[in-house]
Amino acid sequence: MSNYFNTLPLREKLNQLGVCDFMDSAEFLDGVNVLKGKKLVIVGCGAQGLNQGLNLRDSGLNVSYALRKEAIEGKRDSWKNATDNGFTVGTYEELIPSADLVINLTPDKQHTAVVNAVMPLMKQGATLLYSHGFNIVEEGMQIRKDITVIMVAPKCPGSEVRAEYVRGFGVPTLIAVHPENDPEGKGLLQAKAYCVGTGGHRAGVLKSSFVAEVKSDLMGEQTILCGLLQTGSILSFDKMIEKGIDAGYASKLVQYGVEVITEALKQGGITAMMDRLSNVAKIKAFEVSEELKDIMRPLFQKHQDDIMSGEFSRIMMEDWANGDKNLLAWRAETGETAFEKTPAGDVKIGEQEYFDNYTLMVAFVRAGVELAFETMVQAGIKPESAYYESLHETPLIANTIARKKLFEMNRVISDTAEYGCYLFDQACKPLLADFMKKVDTDLVGKNFNEGKDGAVDNRALIEVNEAIRGHQVEQIGAVLRKAMTAMKAIKTA
Amino acid sequence: MSEPVVHITNLNLWYRQKAVLQDLNWTINPSENWLVYGASGSGKTTLAKAIAGLVRANGSITLNFKPEAAQPPVVHYVANWYQFKDLEGQSNFYYQQRYNKQAVEVTATVRAELESYGKKHGLNFGIAERIMSDLGFAALIDSTLIQLSSGEHKKLQLVKALWLNPQLLILDQPYNGLDTRSRENLNTLLDELAEQGMQLILIANDLEIPACIDRLAEIREGKLVEISASDRMTDFFTEETVPPVPAFLREHPAAAASELVVKMIGINVSYGEKQVLRNVDWEVRSGEKWLLQGHNGSGKSTLLSLICGDHPQAYSNNFYLFGNKRGSGESIWEIKARIGLISPELHWYFDPSATVWQSIASGFYDSSGLFCEPGSTKHAQADELVSYFGLEEYKNVLMTELPLGKQRLALLARTIIKNPELLILDEPCQGLDLHQTRYFNMLVDELCKNGTTLIYVGHFDALVPSCIEKRILLENGAVKSIETMTEAVETADNFENFEILTKP
Numbered sequence: 003m004s005n006y007f008n009t010l011p012l013r014e015k016l017n018q019l020g021v022c023d024f025m026d027s028a029e030f031l032d033g034v035n036v037l038k039g040k041k042l043v044i045v046g047c048g049a050q051g052l053n054q055g056l057n058l059r060d061s062g063l064n065v066s067y068a069l070r071k072e073a074i075e076g077k078r079d080s081w082k083n084a085t086d087n088g089f090t091v092g093t094y095e096e097l098i099p100s101a102d103l104v105i106n107l108t109p110d111k112q113h114t115a116v117v118n119a120v121m122p123l124m125k126q127g128a129t130l131l132y133s134h135g136f137n138i139v140e141e142g143m144q145i146r147k148d149i150t151v152i153m154v155a156p157k158c159p160g161s162e163v164r165a166e167y168v169r170g171f172g173v174p175t176l177i178a179v180h181p182e183n184d185p186e187g188k189g190l191l192q193a194k195a196y197c198v199g200t201g202g203h204r205a206g207v208l209k210s211s212f213v214a215e216v217k218s219d220l221m222g223e224q225t226i227l228c229g230l231l232q233t234g235s236i237l238s239f240d241k242m243i244e245k246g247i248d249a250g251y252a253s254k255l256v257q258y259g260v261e262v263i264t265e266a267l268k269q270g271g272i273t274a275m276m277d278r279l280s281n282v283a284k285i286k287a288f289e290v291s292e293e294l295k296d297i298m299r300p301l302f303q304k305h306q307d308d309i310m311s312g313e314f315s316r317i318m319m320e321d322w323a324n325g326d327k328n329l330l331a332w333r334a335e336t337g338e339t340a341f342e343k344t345p346a347g348d349v350k351i352g353e354q355e356y357f358d359n360y361t362l363m364v365a366f367v368r369a370g371v372e373l374a375f376e377t378m379v380q381a382g383i384k385p386e387s388a389y390y391e392s393l394h395e396t397p398l399i400a401n402t403i404a405r406k407k408l409f410e411m412n413r414v415i416s417d418t419a420e421y422g423c424y425l426f427d428q429a430c431k432p433l434l435a436d437f438m439k440k441v442d443t444d445l446v447g448k449n450f451n452e453g454k455d456g457a458v459d460n461r462a463l464i465e466v467n468e469a470i471r472g473h474q475v476e477q478i479g480a481v482l483r484k485a486m487t488a489m490k491a492i493k494t495a
Numbered sequence: 496m497s498e499p500v501v502h503i504t505n506l507n508l509w510y511r512q513k514a515v516l517q518d519l520n521w522t523i524n525p526s527e528n529w530l531v532y533g534a535s536g537s538g539k540t541t542l543a544k545a546i547a548g549l550v551r552a553n554g555s556i557t558l559n560f561k562p563e564a565a566q567p568p569v570v571h572y573v574a575n576w577y578q579f580k581d582l583e584g585q586s587n588f589y590y591q592q593r594y595n596k597q598a599v600e601v602t603a604t605v606r607a608e609l610e611s612y613g614k615k616h617g618l619n620f621g622i623a624e625r626i627m628s629d630l631g632f633a634a635l636i637d638s639t640l641i642q643l644s645s646g647e648h649k650k651l652q653l654v655k656a657l658w659l660n661p662q663l664l665i666l667d668q669p670y671n672g673l674d675t676r677s678r679e680n681l682n683t684l685l686d687e688l689a690e691q692g693m694q695l696i697l698i699a700n701d702l703e704i705p706a707c708i709d710r711l712a713e714i715r716e717g718k719l720v721e722i723s724a725s726d727r728m729t730d731f732f733t734e735e736t737v738p739p740v741p742a743f744l745r746e747h748p749a750a751a752a753s754e755l756v757v758k759m760i761g762i763n764v765s766y767g768e769k770q771v772l773r774n775v776d777w778e779v780r781s782g783e784k785w786l787l788q789g790h791n792g793s794g795k796s797t798l799l800s801l802i803c804g805d806h807p808q809a810y811s812n813n814f815y816l817f818g819n820k821r822g823s824g825e826s827i828w829e830i831k832a833r834i835g836l837i838s839p840e841l842h843w844y845f846d847p848s849a850t851v852w853q854s855i856a857s858g859f860y861d862s863s864g865l866f867c868e869p870g871s872t873k874h875a876q877a878d879e880l881v882s883y884f885g886l887e888e889y890k891n892v893l894m895t896e897l898p899l900g901k902q903r904l905a906l907l908a909r910t911i912i913k914n915p916e917l918l919i920l921d922e923p924c925q926g927l928d929l930h931q932t933r934y935f936n937m938l939v940d941e942l943c944k945n946g947t948t949l950i951y952v953g954h955f956d957a958l959v960p961s962c963i964e965k966r967i968l969l970e971n972g973a974v975k976s977i978e979t980m981t982e983a984v985e986t987a988d989n990f991e992n993f994e995i996l997t998k999p
């Protein structure tokens with residue numbers, strides 16, 4: 003097997019990277035009809051598997067679970083998840099041959115093994131569905147030509163997929179059809195119906211391609227979403243300790259600050275986030291984030307280049323083959339950072355205080371979101387896809403940090419994201435060393451406005467506002483957010 | 496004469512440009528126990544919180560504790576509404592979550608919660624165990640918090656408060672969600688503690704109150720007015736009339752497709768070892784009006800969650816809804832479209848970021864919060880209900896900013912807005928005052944004249960709509976009896992306070 007993307011001629015590469023169509027709700031009027039009465043078999047019953055399955059069944063579809071023998075015999079959690087909820091559970095041999103739609107919701111690292119095991123059992127003309135395209139694009143998995151291959155990828159953790167569905171809503175979702183495997187031309191209709199079954203059609207659906215989904219997903223998770231949030235959190239905490247800020251306070255500010263700050267991002271983009279600062283602080287945060295963008299641009303570009311060329315997947319798969327040597331070492335290192343080991347203090351931090359005393363994180367978030375977005379768009383990814391994989395997901399990841407710091411974030415995200423996150427973090431920290439030497443407690447730990455009279459130059463402020471508001475991520479964001487206005491407000495501690 | 500325990504002079508408090516408390520004065524002397532009641536929004540809760548030091552008001556409040564007393568010198572307030580948190584300190588739940596086994600381990604167990612509470616206040620666990628068994632709560636000690644029903648959460652709050660045994664205890668609507676027996680046991684416990692020297696302020700609109708209560712007062716126009724017990728009874732039985740129901744709700748609901756709305760055959764639901772429904776058979780015919788009763792934990796809410804499409808074990812059971820076998824290809828949204836539901840849990844977990852108007856209109860879509868523009872007809876209907884329920888001034892206010900009673904009214908409007916075939920009203924009147932309760936029940940009678948099927952849950956004071964014809968009683972998850980209301984009244988022992996029902 004070789005990297006699928008690299009086998010394509012440039013024209014086709016650009017073509018597939020450019021698939022991006024924000025779908026009108028009228029496209030979903032047929033509901034789940036295309037899949038009614040069909041047999042849906044989900045392989046794997048973890049976070050996505052269980053919750054997608056519960057939603058699909060509640061939408062009137064016939065769902066059962068095929069698990070590997072060890073899981074059934076050992077009555078593992080995946081087996082319990084499915085049986086406790088009254089689903090039929092069986093082995094591959096029992097369930098796959100009669101399945102019309104086989105849904106692969108096992109961890110990405112296992113996809114090759116799983117698909118090799120189930121494919122020979124699949125009936126002629128069946129469909130194989132993924133929630134992430136890594137196996138097809140990066141590993142170049144070849145699927146039998148009679149099988150249709152589609153993707154429905156909810157842009158949220160599995161628990162949210164369920165919670166939003168039962169509220170009567172859904173989570174934003176990407177759908178795609180693999181152009182090499184659509185022999186009957188039914189792929190898109192099935193993907194749309196599946197998306198309705200999970201509730202995704204109520205929150206905005208982007209028609210994408212396997213290639214665009216993978217290349218943008220990898221880029222987002224490595225840089226702004228996980229990598230930069232990790233680097234920024236650790237550097238901020240260490241700076242506060244160096245400058246004598248109370249450790250409990252510093253730990254709480256960092257743990258919850260990124261969630262509070264990105265809540266504004268979720269509701270109104272970078273503009274809303276920056277508007278939470280006073281005028282003086284906003285101008286400062288703008289200048290700092292411009293500087294950060296200049297410093298980090300080459301690193302963002304390197305990550306994007308390595309993702310596009312397949313170099314990233316190659317070295318990661320090397321690590322897989324090597325028993326996850328690097329991954330495990332980096333994971334242990336993250337667990338040992340001072341931030342991770344210092345419990346949040348029992349101090350009250352007001353909502354506004356998170357902005358005023360953590361202006362540095364506001365600057366990190368602006369720099370990271372804009373850089374990730376710009377770099378993806380320059381690489382040929384469409385702005386809508388780039389938005390989902392940068393700005394949209396940042397608050398979701400920030401929420402996991404608020405829950406249990408970086409350890410929790412790295413546990414919840416996929417192995418691929420975790421690997422990429424550490425890779426970025428390892429390179430980014432030294433890159434920012436000189437910059438961090440200049441940072442003082444006015445930017446992190448104390449109120450930036452303290453001792454300032456708040457006066458600003460009108461023209462300077464207008465220019466800053468225009469630069470923030472005029473950015474492409476803000477314009478595209480305004481349109482996409484309208485489709486998902488009801489995303490539940492994340493609560494803060 | 497010894498010093499008063501609570502002395503309040505000229506208390507004033509404003510909320511949203513409206514005076515809630517106005518020059519309120521109140522003196523509570525040693526050994527007095529008070530009942531305070533009033534319409535929803537009258538300021539009962541605000542006053543209680545002011546005494547407990549939880550809100551700030553203008554004026555003076557002095558508390559005098561007895562240094563020599565056995566009880567700790569504190570005032571403890573038991574709120575009518577509280578939010579529990581998961582192990583990570585968040586309270587981001589959805590109401591179907593407790594039925595989903597994988598999602599219940601995110602919260603602490605009752606035991607862990609009580610142990611940490613006891614440790615914090617230096618209390619003896621043996622005492623808590625006694626209170627738990629008196630309140631019928633002991634069996635739940637290893638449940639996780641999210642698995643508890645609203646009545647069970649209320650008991651947990653009460654266990655903590657009685658265990659603490661403060662010098663002054665303020666209970667705000669403690670009976671909400673409690674079954675008859677638990678209410679009686681609570682009153683007995685309160686009498687005992689009062690006997691030992693604890694003083695009580697009870698905020699409730701209920702009739703059965705502990706014997707130790709010796710003073711009664713109503714909050715009217717921001718002031719505390721002392722009332723005699725007989726005046727309260729007269730007030731309670733004042734005739735009520737309801738204005739005509741909006742025309743769009745007077746129509747016959749969309750033709751019932753089947754004579755049998757619900758048909759359950761040997762329903763069983765269990766969580767691991769614990770069986771919550773056992774072999775339940777039940778048929779509800781189109782147009783019938785049912786009362787569903789049973790003590791806390793008898794399985795009522797699980798039974799209803801099966802009907803409403805909220806319980807995953809519906810798929811492993813044999814039952815029919817609206818003539819179709821459950822799990823035969825219908826979606827839960829098709830089922831929900833035919834049902835108007837309210838329950839304490841629905842209220843508890845409702846989207847806090849919605850306004851009153853959005854919450855009401857969301858009833859058209861069975862969603863928690865409004866996610867689409869309803870169009871002009873529905874818009875007008877929502878407006879009509881807003882004014883029918885007297886909520887105009889709150890129309891664009893966030894639900895969470897309203898007093899509980901008003902929130903409940905908005906959710907009741909949401910429940911009926913689509914004029915559903917089947918109304919499921921699970922303790923619909925929790926948090927309402929007596930007038931609002933009677934008013935709402937009469938409204939239910941009006942609505943049900945047009946062939947609506949009704950399932951009504953109420954432990955309480957027998958304050959149920961008069962259209963009810965039949966009763967199903969659950970005990971420990973099994974059907975104890977199914978009978979007509981006349982039979983239920985004749986064999987009265989299980990029927991809760993039927994005397995009051997038959998009064999004028």
Ligand SMILES: NC(=O)c1ccc[n+]([C@@H]2O[C@H](COP(=O)([O-])OP(=O)(O)OC[C@H]3O[C@@H](n4cnc5c(N)ncnc54)[C@H](OP(=O)(O)O)[C@@H]3O)[C@@H](O)[C@H]2O)c1
Nearest residue numbers: 046047048049050073078080107108109112133134158159
């Ligand atoms: N997590 C997210 O936020 C998210 C969002 C969008 C898309 N996705 C995608 O969804 C897919 C599933 O991710 P997830 O987070 O749901 O994974 P997960 O929670 O780790 O669940 C994986 C499931 O697969 C089973 N499994 C593991 N190894 C297996 C093997 N070799 N053969 C067969 N079954 C195996 C596991 O059960 P046993 O070990 O008991 O057999 C488990 O039930 C991935 O493609 C991921 O990229 C995830």
